[in-house]
Amino acid sequence: MTGLENYWALLARVDEICRRTSEAFSTHITCHAGCDACCRHLSIFSVEAAALRNALKELPPEQAELVRSKAREAREDSPCPLLHDGLCLLYQARPIICRTHGLPLLLLREGEKTVDFCPENFQGLPSIPGSAVLDLERLNMMLATINALYLQSFPGPERLTIAQALLAD
Numbered sequence: 001m002t003g004l005e006n007y008w009a010l011l012a013r014v015d016e017i018c019r020r021t022s023e024a025f026s027t028h029i030t031c032h033a034g035c036d037a038c039c040r041h042l043s044i045f046s047v048e049a050a051a052l053r054n055a056l057k058e059l060p061p062e063q064a065e066l067v068r069s070k071a072r073e074a075r076e077d078s079p080c081p082l083l084h085d086g087l088c089l090l091y092q093a094r095p096i097i098c099r100t101h102g103l104p105l106l107l108l109r110e111g112e113k114t115v116d117f118c119p120e121n122f123q124g125l126p127s128i129p130g131s132a133v134l135d136l137e138r139l140n141m142m143l144a145t146i147n148a149l150y151l152q153s154f155p156g157p158e159r160l161t162i163a164q165a166l167l168a169d
Contacts, residue, residue, distance in 0.1 A: 002054065003153045006146045007047045014096055014139070021103055021132045030120040031102045033087055038101050038118070039080040041163065045147040046156050048095045049165030055093030056166060063089065071166035081163045095162075096143060104133040 022029055044052075056064055067082065067089050074081035082089045088098070102118035109116075115133055122128055147158065160168070 002050070003150050004047065004051055004054065006149060007051060007143075010142055010146055011096070011099070014099055014134075017134060018099055018103060024132060025122065025125075025128075028122045028125055029102065031118065035120075036079070036083055036086050039083045039088070039098070041074050041076060041078050041080050041161060042095070042097060043159045043161050044095045044097070044165060045143060045150075045159055046154070047143075047147045047150040049160055049162075049168065050150070050154065051093050052090055052095070052162070052165050053168065055090045059090075067166055071163040074161070074163040076161070081166065096139065100134055100136075100139070104128045105136045106133050107136045 056067055059067065066084065070081040070084065070089075080088070082094070088094055102121055104115050104117045104122070106113060106115055108114075115128065117128075151158065
């Protein structure tokens, strides 16, 4: 038991929503391999860090060392340490924020609900249906709850940077 079962269940749900939206709006989504301007060095929940570490253990030794080397060089304002030649080195284990980035997200900004997405996406559409919009507040609440449950079994910091996650033992 890894303690990640709840997280993986949430990932499956998020990935399904993202897949449906990406398929339904494929001609209006420009995100693609090599499109990495949004790939910044972020902080993530401990449960997401554990998932990244699990994925790192599955890499061949030379790839794992490349990831660790990039993590050691990472700075707070730098690109994501998982980014290499425009691609994510642990794409299959990327955090939820990376999975949803660029897609329509309902969020609270200055007390007002608004929908945000990559400005390169959804151009020419008069509106985006609610079924294609992820409620970021609800998603973050579920992720925070899963993280709190994870920390009960695996104590540690609530959040850490991607580099810290990759360099932790």
